[in-house]
Amino acid sequence: MSAVFPTIIAVLLGLSFEEFYAETAMPEANLVVLLLALPVCLVPVAVAEGLIRFARRRFAAGRPTNVRPYARYVAATPLPLYALSLFGLGWPRVVVPLGLEGTVLVDHLVVLLPFFVLLVLATVEATRLRRHFRLTPAGPEPIPVREALGAVVDLGRHLSLFLVPLFGLILLLDLVSDTPLRLYFHHLPLLSALLLGAVLVGLSIFYPVLFRLGMGLKPLVEGAPLRRRLEELADHLGFRCRDILFWPTRRPVLNAAIVGVIPRFRYVILTEELCRRLTLDELCAVFTHEVGHGKRHHALFYLLYSVAFLILLVPIGEFAGARIAEATDGALAADVAAVLAVYLPGFAVYWVFAFGALSRRFELEADVYGVDATQDAGLFILTLEKVARLARIERKTRAPRHFSIAGRTDFLRRAYLEREPGLLSGFRERISWIRRGIATGGAVVLVAAGAWLSIDTALGAGLIFLERDRDENARRALKAVVALRPDDAQARTLLGEVELYFGTPPPVDGGVHWRHLLELEPDLTAIDRAKILDHLRAGWGRALARGRLIEAKTLVVRARRLNRVEDEVFDPEYEQALDGMHAVTAALGEGRPEEIRALVERAPRWLRRADLRRALDHLRSLAEGDERL
Numbered sequence: 348m349s350a351v352f353p354t355i356i357a358v359l360l361g362l363s364f365e366e367f368y369a370e371t372a373m374p375e376a377n378l379v380v381l382l383l384a385l386p387v388c389l390v391p392v393a394v395a396e397g398l399i400r401f402a403r404r405r406f407a408a409g410r411p412t413n414v415r416p417y418a419r420y421v422a423a424t425p426l427p428l429y430a431l432s433l434f435g436l437g438w439p440r441v442v443v444p445l446g447l448e449g450t451v452l453v454d455h456l457v458v459l460l461p462f463f464v465l466l467v468l469a470t471v472e473a474t475r476l477r478r479h480f481r482l483t484p485a486g487p488e489p490i491p492v493r494e495a496l497g498a499v500v501d502l503g504r505h506l507s508l509f510l511v512p513l514f515g516l517i518l519l520l521d522l523v524s525d526t527p528l529r530l531y532f533h534h535l536p537l538l539s540a541l542l543l544g545a546v547l548v549g550l551s552i553f554y555p556v557l558f559r560l561g562m563g564l565k566p567l568v569e570g571a572p573l574r575r576r577l578e579e580l581a582d583h584l585g586f587r588c589r590d591i592l593f594w595p596t597r598r599p600v601l602n603a604a605i606v607g608v609i610p611r612f613r614y615v616i617l618t619e620e621l622c623r624r625l626t627l628d629e630l631c632a633v634f635t636h637e638v639g640h641g642k643r644h645h646a647l648f649y650l651l652y653s654v655a656f657l658i659l660l661v662p663i664g665e666f667a668g669a670r671i672a673e674a675t676d677g678a679l680a681a682d683v684a685a686v687l688a689v690y691l692p693g694f695a696v697y698w699v700f701a702f703g704a705l706s707r708r709f710e711l712e713a714d715v716y717g718v719d720a721t722q723d724a725g726l727f728i729l730t731l732e733k734v735a736r737l738a739r740i741e742r743k744t745r746a747p748r749h750f751s752i753a754g755r756t757d758f759l760r761r762a763y764l765e766r767e768p769g770l771l772s773g774f775r776e777r778i779s780w781i782r783r784g785i786a787t788g789g790a791v792v793l794v795a796a797g798a799w800l801s802i803d804t805a806l807g808a809g810l811i812f813l814e815r816d817r818d819e820n821a822r823r824a825l826k827a828v829v830a831l832r833p834d835d836a837q838a839r840t841l842l843g844e845v846e847l848y849f850g851t852p853p854p855v856d857g858g859v860h861w862r863h864l865l866e867l868e869p870d871l872t873a874i875d876r877a878k879i880l881d882h883l884r885a886g887w888g889r890a891l892a893r894g895r896l897i898e899a900k901t902l903v904v905r906a907r908r909l910n911r912v913e914d915e916v917f918d919p920e921y922e923q924a925l926d927g928m929h930a931v932t933a934a935l936g937e938g939r940p941e942e943i944r945a946l947v948e949r950a951p952r953w954l955r956r957a958d959l960r961r962a963l964d965h966l967r968s969l970a971e972g973d974e975r976l
Contacts, residue, residue, distance in 0.1 A: 639716030
């Protein structure tokens with residue numbers, strides 16, 4: 348499972364950079380340069396082959412060298428090499444020359460392709476280095492590639508447990524983006540949050556089925572002594588699950604687990620080696636530990652804890668990303684900066700420290716439940732010691748998700764055998780406080796997030812009303828947002844656009860109406876300025892589609908002024924788009940159909956943006972006949 352964490356980071360990086368390039372209209376790039384990302388995938392093979400040749404030379408010289416310790420470095424190469432493909436080679440832009448922009452799921456898979464190729468090759472080569480070399484007449488030889496493919500199969504099973512749901516969600520979002528629902532899910536965050544919540548609930552219910560299929564688990568034999576004992580114990584404890592499963596692993600693994608939240612879709616899992624090496628009584632002790640996780644609802648608390656943490660991380664990332672984008676003068680986009688500076692480090696800190704700290708305490712609570720259930724502290728302690736000894740776990744070594752075996756057994760011995768006063772009651776009180784803290788904090792975070800998203804949803808509703816030409820509804824929604832968040836520059840920008848459609852149109856050069864229509868302070872942040880410019884461009888497209896040329900001209904003038912900071916252009920690419928927007932508006936106003944037809948045939952990249960799709964469709968319809976111009 349060591350590859351899961353780098354894979355999560357790689358997926359976040361790849362999809363974030365793809366989104367960044369998409370937001371900048373996927374600039375064209377040299378296909379040859381982009382395809383250099385594929386030879387980079389051969390670096391793990393080159394490093395491993397170099398180590399193998401080095402071992403042969405050392406052996407021939409009579410000084411054998413062990414290269415097995417270097418296997419972990421080869422296994423760690425996929426993530427940094429993939430980052431090189433993203434940062435140095437701009438690999439996500441390859442979807443443009445390949446014609447994959449906006450395809451369903453395929454574009455995301457192409458963006459992530461180098462990482463998965465790297466992961467497979469690095470896994471194969473690291474496995475060959477870890478295994479003992481075979482002594483042949485030609486010298487020491489690693490195992491053949493075909494014998495290392497079993498590690499790739501195991502890796503695929505592990506990664507599929509989170510990649511299948513992830514890509515299923517991406518597929519759903521891609522399908523939605525090709526329907527009229529896209530506008531609603533894109534601009535109504537509360538609706539998107541509810542959809543994501545429904546997906547998480549469904550995933551938490553049905554994920555155990557995916558886990559069972561992905562890991563090749565099998566039910567314990569009906570009527571076998573072990574199954575009868577465990578079922579009787581479950582009935583005695585009032586614990587329900589769908590089945591008790593047997594995990595035939597490729598290598599000796601002594602472990603047990605519980606997967607699932609709902610009893611109808613919950614499994615308890617015992618590995619093959621565990622069933623072979625423990626007695627029935629010892630297996631019952633292990634089983635009660637897993638039952639403890641279920642009875643104490645640890646999965647629900649983990650879910651609430653994780654969701655609350657991620658919700659808190661999002662506004663921090665947005666704030667930090669905006670500040671970094673300003674500090675770098677836009678060289679590093681706010682979204683990318685947020686991923687690199689906040690989301691990835693935050694996720695790492697959460698996984699290593701916050702989640703680990705909670706997991707260790709919940710594991711100890713499951714131990715306490717197991718002792719209470721078996722009514723035999725000595726048996727439970729001896730079982731823990733035996734499992735650690737068979738699995739070759741150092742007694743004093745603390746695992747990322749568990750206290751050390753020595754710490755766990757010492758606590759149970761002092762609490763149950765030596766009856767140390769206040770030890771057990773104090774632990775239970777602390778766990779109770781942790782539970783209340785997670786429940787209360789999670790509820791507060793969810794309510795606060797819901798309230799904030801409701802305001803953003805009102806903003807999105809105003810924008811959708813504008814797209815639907817329902818100006819009065821848009822006016823009411825945007826005025827409500829401005830009343831609740833007076834400093835919301837985006838809401839004031841959209842409200843200024845709405846005001847253009849009421850009363851007498853203002854002069855196109857701005858005049859005395861300029862300050863009233865913008866309603867913005869001059870000291871805008873870079874991120875706010877970029878978002879407002881996007882709204883003004885989209886507003887120009889909406890005005891153009893309505894045939895409101897004066898309003899369209901006004902929005903172009905407004906955007907051009909906002910795109911200049913102290914006589915310097917804020918966004919050169921946007922300035923080029925403004926030239927095109929001005930030319931289109933002038934051509935329509937002066938009745939020059941040949942320019943419109945030429946523009947439609949050429950369809951420049953700035954006009955192919957999603958927020959200008961309506962304007963492009965309108966221009967195409969006008970280009971069909973001169974009389975309509």
